[in-house]
Amino acid sequence: MDSTLASIPADGFSVRLGTAWHDGTRWWAVVGGNPLGARWADPAQAVQGANILVGIINEGRGQSSAVVLSGVTDQPRSSSGQIMAVGVVELVLSGDNGGVYATKRYLGALSDYAVGDPVQLIWTMGVPTVLGKIGEVTTPPPVPPPPPPPVVASGTEVLTATASDTFGVGGWGRWAGGGEKVYSGSYGGYTLTGSFFYGAPRPALQGKTVTAIRFRVPQRLAVGSYNSGATIHLYAHTSQARPAGDVNRVAGPFDISVVAGQQPSWVNIPNAHPAFNGIAATLAAGGGVSLAGDPYTGWTSRLSDPLAGQIELDWSA
Template identity: 50%
Template sequence: MDGFKHTLESIPDGGTRRTYGTAYFDGTAWWANINGKLVGCRWLDPMQPLQGGNIVVDISNEGRGQYSALVIGGYTDQPRPSTGTVDTIIPAGVATQIVLTGADGIEYTTDRFIGSYSPGDPVYITWDAATPTVIGKIPSIATPPPAIAPPPAAVVGSGTTTLTAIGTDTFGVGGWGRWALSTQGREHIYSGTWAGTVLTGAWFYGAPRPELAGKTVTAVRFRLPRRLKAGNYNTPATVNIYAHNSSYKPRDDVARVAGPFTVTVQPNAEAQIINLPTSFGPIIAAGGGISIAGGDYVWFQSRLEDPESGKIDMDWTA
């Protein structure tokens, strides 16, 4: 409760702060649960909340101690697929449920569909309150062969590939997103040890980059975001940077397979570019990411506060 009070007090008159919570229905009305505080909100229309589902809330200070909250939507770690393929009709014949595999490779079961379908049908999907609705078959369109063969692609000798983090988080206290302001899906990044608790942070970049296959990485530039105030924040902090081999957030901590590359971060340091060893390049190109572990207790901005938190630029040659 006190944490939410401090959140309100930190918003200047006329200002708005974005925070994160979960939807809660008490049998009569929907509320936003923010750090254990049930808050009455307006809800962006149309929106179908899900009990316990993650939501994004904008809190505004209207002056004279008056505040308002607006739920602008829900969020997920990855986008919902818009297409899929029917796997099974339950029961066979007149369907009451459809089991399908989305374009993301994940299997879903739904009782919401328009029309009739058979196993193998490619379909369009829309989403309401984390539940898919099958809205139609994808028609097959024959593609005529090209009249003239295209010229061979030019061989590119060098270039730069930019990767933006699709996820950030802290592992500790038995899982991801359970420490301080990394909770409630806020994805803040901590590292080091505090009060006997060992913490590690990570940035994730998604699937491997096939365009980098066979390329030689000549430089790896990593954008370390702004250092926030945690622990001994008025003293320089040692930060150990590693490469890990997870494309997405695993169940347990990531496996750090290269490093550490150690840097010193000054108090109140703004975002800065770190030149990492080129040995990190092949690991990241294969779908890996960046982790910080050990060293001093530190806290950095998440990708939700800084969209370029953890951005990587890799120079390469063919």
């Protein structure tokens, strides 16, 4: 009854369509009306009369083999579907391939399903099993962007001198040995002016209103009438660093009273002073501070005291 050997092609291999048949004892692959004793791809799920794909192989030296490779359907099985009706013991559903199926195979209770539910399917022996409802894909709402950083309405910008020096006697740094010490006033027929420089404009001050200015007067040097009180004159100039000649003083003066042997000290420039706005605007634009005019005085350089000539500018938006 086994016709496997007779079905072997001359070239040693072919693939044929057949049907599955169980004779009550074993499964056969029926090809061309002949039942073939076949091996079956594992796992294989045979259904009586179902179409199958059979490989016929010549293994040489009189050995023969038929292998059932897979089942065959006219259209792919549906992987999902939608419930059309809920019966007493079965579900009727439409597959995603357009077919309509009834099945008594489902996970969970029958009452878990309702008409219109989308469901996931798996097939065994040509029958669908409903694995469960397909949950709707819920797109979470977009995460709102973080709030913008709070607008800082006020603050203090500190200007530390990047250079200090004295102009006179034909240039910068030629008076009293240089060293970036600051002198102002007249002495021995020479006129001296001293300046502090602070570098580039500060972005934090752009578009802001300066509400207070504090200037750190350096240690007074033992020159001139250093053992007597004096009034020095502070101006704002427009240079970020030493220019070729003297600085251009554009705002001031603001007069500061100092004592004999003046120690480093902070002085406040009141915002009611006539020169306040001009000094504030010049400093915000990258300018500096100059001491000019009599009496003759000398002041510690920023090389000896890094805080010499430091400025604090309070601002508001």
